[in-house]
Amino acid sequence: MHLEIAKVHKQFDTPQGPLVALKDINMHVETGEFVCAVGASGSGKSTLLRLVAGLEMPTAGEITVDGQPVIGPGADRGMVFQSYTLYPWMTVQENVEFGLKLQGMEAKQRREEASRYLDVVGLAQFSRSLPKELSGGMKQRVAIARALANHPKILLMDEPFGALDVQTKESMQEFLLELWDRLGISILMITHDVSEAVFLSQRIYVLSARPGTIAEEVSIDLGQHRAYAVRRTEPFHHYCDEIMDLLRGTAANTAP
Numbered sequence: 001m002h003l004e005i006a007k008v009h010k011q012f013d014t015p016q017g018p019l020v021a022l023k024d025i026n027m028h029v030e031t032g033e034f035v036c037a038v039g040a041s042g043s044g045k046s047t048l049l050r051l052v053a054g055l056e057m058p059t060a061g062e063i064t065v066d067g068q069p070v071i072g073p074g075a076d077r078g079m080v081f082q083s084y085t086l087y088p089w090m091t092v093q094e095n096v097e098f099g100l101k102l103q104g105m106e107a108k109q110r111r112e113e114a115s116r117y118l119d120v121v122g123l124a125q126f127s128r129s130l131p132k133e134l135s136g137g138m139k140q141r142v143a144i145a146r147a148l149a150n151h152p153k154i155l156l157m158d159e160p161f162g163a164l165d166v167q168t169k170e171s172m173q174e175f176l177l178e179l180w181d182r183l184g185i186s187i188l189m190i191t192h193d194v195s196e197a198v199f200l201s202q203r204i205y206v207l208s209a210r211p212g213t214i215a216e217e218v219s220i221d222l223g224q225h226r227a228y229a230v231r232r233t234e235p236f237h238h239y240c241d242e243i244m245d246l247l248r249g250t251a252a253n254t255a256p
């Protein structure tokens with residue numbers, strides 16, 4: 001898998017005139033990589049992910065997955081959003097099966113596939129529950145199972161733990177890291193939480209504020225199998241400080 005974002009610009013036409021949300025964005029994600037893009041509010045993070053998901057088209061530049069231009073949403077890119085996007089009237093199992101049904105997979109295979117991924121995220125015993133019976137963290141696990149069941153080439157995550165309390169968020173981060181390690185999936189996540197990005201990713205793109213540009217690319221070398229304890233280490237804090245300084249610097253540059 002090779003995701004390439006090449007010279008991407010995105011401009012919105014607003015009643016107040018054109019608004020440049022993203023400017024000259026160059027990024028890539030390779031097979032099995034966990035990459036984060038961090039930026040302040042309004043730096044264009046969600047716009048960037050929506051472009052990769054094919055929910056918006058760039059004003060200029062190109063996004064490709066394995067050389068194929070992104071021209072709309074596709075099963076090769078699985079999406080997990082911050083807000084809970086499960087269908088409230090469907091059971092957990094039905095929610096995970098839904099995308100497979102749309103793809104025309106027959107019922108038996110669909111059930112097996114959904115069960116397999118509910119097992120992967122540790123929620124097999126909740127397959128008949130409704131989303132309202134689940135905690136926030138569990139709902140996001142179902143959303144991850146639903147995305148993975150489609151066998152995407154890459155998982156796109158838009159602040160997936162942003163609505164969770166601190167303890168749940170940290171346990172979900174560890175869960176996701178363990179899943180990534182176990183399944184060898186490729187992930188592009190956007191977040192404004194610097195420590196989350198440092199804990200999870202191998203590379204971080206730091207976005208400057210309005211218009212969003214890549215201020216820096218930082219490689220994180222904290223080892224592949226990270227545990228909670230890594231957050232207490234000197235190198236972890238060093239990376240967080242470095243990225244916070246970059247974010248502060250870019251914010252200062254754009255101040256009126």
Ligand SMILES: Nc1ncnc2c1ncn2[C@@H]1O[C@H](COP(=O)(O)OP(=O)(O)OP(=O)(O)O)[C@@H](O)[C@H]1O
Pocket residue numbers: 012013014019020021039040041042043044045046047048192
């Ligand atoms: N559909 C749209 N029409 C007009 N302007 C938009 C649209 N979508 C986003 N924008 C503008 O583009 C800029 C970037 O927005 P975006 O939501 O991508 O930022 P963000 O970094 O994800 O912010 P946050 O962290 O607050 O969610 C903002 O100034 C926003 O108002």
